[in-house]
Amino acid sequence: MxxxxxxxxxxxxxxxxxxxxxxxxxxxxxxxxxxxxxxxMWNKLKKVIPSIVLxxxxxxxxxxxxLVPQLKKHxxxxxxIMITGHGSIETAVKSIxxxxxxxxCKPLDFERLHIEVDKAIRHNHLSLQVRAFESARxxxxxxxxxxxxxxxxxxxxxxETVAPTDATVLVLGxxxxxxxxxxxxxxxxxxxxxxxxxxxxxxxxxHELIESALFGxxxxxxxxxxxxxxxxxxxxxxxxxxxxEICEMDYEVQAKLLRFLQSHVxxxxxxxxxxxxxxxxxxxxxxxxEIQIKKDRLRKDFFYRLSMITIELVPLRQRHxxxxxxxxxxxxxxxAKYAKSMSSVSDEAMKLLEAYDWPGNVRQLEHLxxxxxxxxxxTQLTVEMLPSEITCATPNGTNNxxxxxxxxxxxLVPSISEMERWLILHALELNSDSVPAAAxxxxxxxxxxxxxxxxxKISRTxxx
Amino acid sequence: xxxxxxxxxxxxxQCFSDNSEDMFAHLVVEYLQDLLSQLAVIRRKLETSxxxxxxxxxxxxxxxxxTFQLCDIARSVAELELSAESQDxxxxxxxxxxxxxxxxxxxxxxxxxxxxxxxxxxxx
Numbered sequence: 001m002x003x004x005x006x007x008x009x010x011x012x013x014x015x016x017x018x019x020x021x022x023x024x025x026x027x028x029x030x031x032x033x034x035x036x037x038x039x040x041m042w043n044k045l046k047k048v049i050p051s052i053v054l055x056x057x058x059x060x061x062x063x064x065x066x067l068v069p070q071l072k073k074h075x076x077x078x079x080x081i082m083i084t085g086h087g088s089i090e091t092a093v094k095s096i097x098x099x100x101x102x103x104x105c106k107p108l109d110f111e112r113l114h115i116e117v118d119k120a121i122r123h124n125h126l127s128l129q130v131r132a133f134e135s136a137r138x139x140x141x142x143x144x145x146x147x148x149x150x151x152x153x154x155x156x157x158x159x160e161t162v163a164p165t166d167a168t169v170l171v172l173g174x175x176x177x178x179x180x181x182x183x184x185x186x187x188x189x190x191x192x193x194x195x196x197x198x199x200x201x202x203x204x205x206x207h208e209l210i211e212s213a214l215f216g217x218x219x220x221x222x223x224x225x226x227x228x229x230x231x232x233x234x235x236x237x238x239x240x241x242x243x244x245e246i247c248e249m250d251y252e253v254q255a256k257l258l259r260f261l262q263s264h265v266x267x268x269x270x271x272x273x274x275x276x277x278x279x280x281x282x283x284x285x286x287x288x289x290e291i292q293i294k295k296d297r298l299r300k301d302f303f304y305r306l307s308m309i310t311i312e313l314v315p316l317r318q319r320h321x322x323x324x325x326x327x328x329x330x331x332x333x334x335x336a337k338y339a340k341s342m343s344s345v346s347d348e349a350m351k352l353l354e355a356y357d358w359p360g361n362v363r364q365l366e367h368l369x370x371x372x373x374x375x376x377x378x379t380q381l382t383v384e385m386l387p388s389e390i391t392c393a394t395p396n397g398t399n400n401x402x403x404x405x406x407x408x409x410x411x412l413v414p415s416i417s418e419m420e421r422w423l424i425l426h427a428l429e430l431n432s433d434s435v436p437a438a439a440x441x442x443x444x445x446x447x448x449x450x451x452x453x454x455x456x457k458i459s460r461t462x463x464x
Numbered sequence: 465x466x467x468x469x470x471x472x473x474x475x476x477x478q479c480f481s482d483n484s485e486d487m488f489a490h491l492v493v494e495y496l497q498d499l500l501s502q503l504a505v506i507r508r509k510l511e512t513s514x515x516x517x518x519x520x521x522x523x524x525x526x527x528x529x530x531t532f533q534l535c536d537i538a539r540s541v542a543e544l545e546l547s548a549e550s551q552d553x554x555x556x557x558x559x560x561x562x563x564x565x566x567x568x569x570x571x572x573x574x575x576x577x578x579x580x581x582x583x584x585x586x587x588x
Contacts, residue, residue, distance in 0.1 A: 016495045017528045023491060058523070085527045107530025107538060 006051035006121050007031045011041045011067075012083060013060040017108075021054065024110045028117065036060070038067055050078060052120045057084045057091055057103075065095045072099040077127040079120040083108070125339050132336030139329045143185035145178060146329045147322040151314040155182065162309045163189030168261065170306045171284040173313030176363030179284035180244060182311060186282055187240040195239030198232050203248040210253050212269050215260075221270025234266045237277040246283045246306070247292045254302045261305050281306070316358040316365065323354045326362060330369040331381065340373050345381045352383060356390045421456045424449065428458075489574070492532055496571050499525065499537075503564055506544075510556055518556060519548035537566045 008030050010021050018034030025032040033048055035041045038061060041053075053071060055064055064082075071080050079101030084092040092103035101120055104113055140146050142156040162169055163186045171179045180199055187197045205213045212221075216231030233241060243249075243257070260266065261281060267274035283306045285292070292298035316323065327345050335342050345353070358364055372385040383391060423442065431437035439449040502525060509517050522545035530538035540563045547555035 014524055014528050016491070016498060017531060019491050019494075020528075020531055023487060058520075085523055106527030107533075108527075 005029070005031045006124075007033060007048055008052045008054060008117060009033045009035070009041070009044060009048065009050035010054040010056075010083075011035050011038070011059065011064070012054075012056040013037065014056075017056075021108070021113075024113070025117070028114055030117070030121075038064065041067075045074065049075065051124045052101075052117060053078055053080045055080055055082055055100075057082050057095060063091070065091065065098055068095055068098045068100050077124055077131060079123050081116060081120060129336045129339065132332055136329055136332035136336065139325070139332065141325075143181075143188045145181055145185055146326050147319055148325065149319040149322045151319060152322060155311060155313060156185075158309075158311055159185050160189055162186065162311075164191060166280050167308040168280070168306050169282045169309045169311060170289070170303075171282065171311050171313065172289070173284075173286065174315045174361055175286045176361030177286075177313040177315060178362055179286070179313060180242060182313060183240070183242040183282040183284065187242075187280075190240070190280065192239050192280060196236055197240050197242065198236040199242040199244060200232050201244045202253075203245050207250065210250065211256065214253070214257070215266055215268055216271075217269035218271050221268070225270070229268075231266065231268065233260055233279060234268075234275065234277055236279045238279075240280045240282060243281065243283040245285060246302075247285045247287045247289070247298050251296070251299060254299045258299065258302045258305055261302075316361040317356075323358075323365065324350060326365055327353055327369060327381075330366045331373070334370045334373040337370075338373055340377065341379050342373050342376065342381060343379060346383065349381050349383045349386060352386060352390050417456065420452065421458065424452060424456065424458060492534070493571070493574055495528070495532055496534075496567055496574070499529070499567050500564065503560055503567070507560060510553060510560070513551075513553070515548045515551045515556075519545055522548055534570060537563060537570065540566055 008025050010018055010032065012018055012021070012034070013036045015034075015036065018036070022032040022034055030051075033044055033050065035044050037059060053075075055067065055071075057064055068080055068082075071078070080099070082092050082095045082100045082103035083106060084095075084103050085106045089103075089105070092100075092105075095103060101123065102116055104116055137144075141148055141152070142159070145152070145156070159182065169183075169186060171182050173179050173182075183199070184197060187193060200214065202210065212225075212229060212231065214231050214233055216229050216234055217225050219225060219228045246254070249257070264277055264279065265274045266277050285298075287297075289298055289303050289307070293300050293303060316326075324345075327350065331342060331345065334340070353365070360367075368387070368390075369381070372381050376385055378385075424438065427438035427441045428435070431441055435449055435453070436446050439446045442449065444452075502521065506518050506521055509521070522541050526538050526541040526545060529541060540559065544556060544559035544563060547559050
C-alpha cells in the first residue's frame with residue numbers, strides 16, 4: 001500500500017492563480033485544495049489537515065501575516081509558505097519572523113515552487129516523526145521500558161536498587177521479554193551512564209572469532225589479523241558490558257570471561273602486556289541456568305560469578321494490563337517510523353491481543369503492530385488486521401487446537417495417587433505380596449508402605 | 465478601501481483527457497477571457513477615482529499573468545500599477561487600453577491554431 005498523498009492548501013484570492021497552482025501541484029503527484037479567504041481556510045481546516053499551506057501575503061481582506069501565528073498554533077507541524085508579489089519582500093521577511101517556513105515571489109516559478117514544496121513536505125514528515133517519537137518516549141514508564149504491571153514495577157525497583165552498585169547482574173527471561181532493555185536501564189541508572197554500553201550477542205559471533213572479539217588482538221596475532229582490534233571488554237572500559245545468551249558461549253570462553261570478571265584485566269590476543277579495565281558486566285539468558293549447568297552448557301563457577309543479582313523478567317502473558325500500554329506505544333513508534341496515521345486499536349482487537357498468550361513476548365507484539373501499520377492505511381488497528389493465530393485463540397490465550405490437545409493430555413496423565421497405587425501394586429507383585437520386601441524395593445519404611453496401602457485402600461493378601 | 469467588486473468567477477471545472485497541455489491551454493484561455501472582465505471593473509474604478517483599488521487589482525493581475533507566463537501582459541499591467549500609484553487617470557486609461565489590446569492579441573494568437581485546423585477541415 002502506498003503512503004497517503006500529501007495535501008497542499010493554497011489561500012489566494014485569485015481563482016485563476018489557484019487553478020494554475022492546482023494544475024502544477026497535481027502534476028507533481030500531490031493533492032490540492034484552494035480557498036480564497038481566511039474564513040474559507042479555517043472551514044477547510046476543520047475537514048482537511050494539509051502537509052503545507054501556501055498563503056498569499058495580500059488577500060482581498062487585507063494582509064495575511066497575522067494568520068501565520070494562528071496557523072502555527074493550530075497546525076504546529078505544517079509549514080506555511082508565503083506567496084508574495086515583487087516589492088513586498090520586507091513583508092515576507094516579517095512573515096518568516098512570525099513563523100512562516102519560507103516565501104516565494106510572484107510571478108510563480110513552478111520549478112522553484114516544486115523544490116520548496118518537496119522540501120516543506122519532508123520537513124513536515126520529519127517534524128511529525130519527531131513529535132510522534134517524543135510522544136511515544138513520554139509513554140515509556142522506566143528508561144525506555146513500558147509496563148505498569150506488578151512484576152514490571154518490581155523489576156524497575158530492583159533495577160534502581162542494583163544500578164548504583166557495581167554488582168554483576170544476570171537477567172533471566174523468555175525471548176522477547178526485554179533483557180537487553182533491562183541491561184540498558186541498569187546502565188542508564190548507574191554512575192557509569194556517561195560511559196559506553198557494549199552489547200555482545202554471543203551466538204552472532206563465529207566460534208573462532210569470539211575470543212578475539214571479546215578481548216581484542218594485536219596486528220599479526222594470527223592469520224588474517226591485518227589490524228589491531230580492541231575487544232568488547234576493553235571497549236566497555238568505564239561503562240557496561242552486556243553479554244547476551246551466555247549459555248551459547250563455549251565452555252572455554254566462559255572460563256576466560258570468568259578470569260576477566262575476577263581480575264578485570266584484558267590481554268589482547270598476541271599482546272605482550274595486559275591492561276586493567278573498569279567494566280561492569282550484565283549477562284542474560286533465555287534458558288534455565290540450573291538445567292544448562294546440568295547439561296554442561298554453562299560453567300557453575302561462571303554462573304555464580306555472574307548471578308550476584310538475578311533479575312527475572314516475566315513473560316508478557318503474565319503482565320496484566322501491559323499489553324494495552326505496549327500496543328499503544330508500538331503504534332505511536334511505528335506510525336512515526338512509517339509516516340502512517342494509525343493511532344488507535346479497536347476495542348475488539350484489544351480484547352484479542354489481551355487474550356493471546358504471546359509466546360514471542362513483547363518482541364512479537366512489536367512486530368505485529370509494525371506489520372499492521374506497514375500494510376494498512378487505516379487510522380485504527382482492527383480485528384481484520386490481526387493474524388489468524390490471534391483471532392483463532394480462545395479467551396485463555398491458547399489456540400483451539402492446542403486446547404483440545406491439552407484436554408487429551410490431561411486424560412492421559414494419571415494423578416499422583418493413581419501413580420502411587422500403581423507403583424505399590426507393582427512392587428507387591430514383584431515381591432510376592434511381601435510388604436517388607438516391597439517397601440525396601442520402593443525405598444520406603446515398612447510403616448510408611450502400610451500407611452499408604454491403607455490410605456489408597458489397596459486390598460491384597462499381604463505377606464508380613 | 466472599496467473592495468465590494470465581485471471577485472472573478474472561478475474557472476470552470478472541465479474534464480480533460482490525460483493531455484496536460486490541453487489542460488494548461490484551457491486554463492490560459494479562461495484566464496484571458498476573465499482578464500477582460502477584470503479590466504472592465506478597473507475602468508469603472510477609474511470613473512470613481514479609486515486609485516488604491518486599481519493599484520491593488522493591477523498588482524494582483526501582474527502576479528497572476530506572470531505566473532501564466534503572459535510576460536507582455538504582466539509588463540503592461542506593471543505600468544498600469546505605476547500609473548495608479550501616481551494617480552494619473554490618462555496614463556491609467558492608456559495602460560488599460562494597452563493591456564486590453566495585448567489580451568485580445570493573445571486570445572487571437574491562441575485561437576489561430578484551432579481556426580486554421582477548422583479551415584483545413586472545411587477545405588478538405
